[in-house]
Amino acid sequence: MKNIIIASTSTVYNSDYLAYLLPTLEEHFKHTDTILFIPYARPSGISHDDYTAKAKEAFKKIGKDVKGIHEFEDPIQAVKEAKGIFTGGGNTFLLVKQLYRTETITAIQNAVNNGTPYLGCSAGSNICGLTMETTNDMPITYPPSFKTFGFVPFNINPHYLDPIEGSTHMGETRETRINEFHTLNTQPVVGLREGSWIEVKGDSFILKGTLTARIFEQGKEAVEIAPETELNYLK
């Protein structure tokens, strides 16, 4: 049974890395003392070691150890043996390129589909959708495909941001960008605000946190849905 947390962000304003999620993560990863960390998205170009140290520090607060996938000689074997997986945020293009290059994309997909608990934040959440085509990131490198895990039958837009009222900037708003996505693609998009996450248990997808999420379906007006709403109707 799939057991996944798809979080908009690792960090909410004025708070420590992962702090708002720790009570949830204690339950989520209760069957393991060690988490396999995927640092490939490298926010601000941070090294795999430094990024793993950051995750380690946060998980220590709930008594868990963290190992970076780059520490293993055989990353695919590391995924197969992991009892819990966490993919951190950063640049989605770089993350997806590395997942394909190391062929861990299929390994993680299989493991998580077979029940290994997974946590994604930001870029690590974006890849839980059908494609990475609703990322906010800059395309700083060219991945071999935009196809991602597809743990949910829709796309994720993490760090969802409402239009800024009274803005004089002529660049596209987030909503305009997602509407452009829907001129070429049919799958729904869940705009997840910072502090929200989707809890996946088997075929049940529930919005968690205190904020509403914004749901975009092709050919429909976008709607706000409340926390604890089941998202299973989206496909």
Add this chain to the structure above:
Amino acid sequence: MKNIIIASTSTVYNSDYLAYLLPTLEEHFKHTDTILFIPYARPSGISHDDYTAKAKEAFKKIGKDVKGIHEFEDPIQAVKEAKGIFTGGGNTFLLVKQLYRTETITAIQNAVNNGTPYLGCSAGSNICGLTMETTNDMPITYPPSFKTFGFVPFNINPHYLDPIEGSTHMGETRETRINEFHTLNTQPVVGLREGSWIEVKGDSFILKGTLTARIFEQGKEAVEIAPETELNYLK
């Protein structure tokens, strides 16, 4: 001799489409009455016809006609015969995909390198750089490459936006994104604010408009440069 205008945006706040650029365009396209328009970027999914009509309306004010490249049976021949080319803004991923699909990417590159006057706005400017890897757009479709025209030996970030002071949003600022680009890529990036453009005449690249631009070079602090600065030192 190359003769190019690389504009951050087609439209400045509270103004009509292309209005702020029209005096410049009158001079830029003085040797032709007809402009070939590349509508492939389709902002908000607008049709090629509707987008071309919009460009036509703007250019009418300076006595020029506009023809969309999609109106021609042979788009490559249309590019070869054009006396002026304008690529409009919209989604850079879609634009680049269509340029490769129609093989007009090489045709336009050759024409403009041989002196056909070119205007780019937003996505149409982004592709004047070495790669499209500093676009702000959502990757709504997968192009066969991120390589673009390379009319200038650096990358463009159009609609450059300064960090919003006091923001509580945890998503990356534009500057953070460009710094991430520089963890993997060496070419400089010019952050062009809305209302600015680069005038290319042969090997001379000059910042135009009333605003400063922000220059990002790998391993250096970003700097502001004043209008009328020569950008030839960037490589």
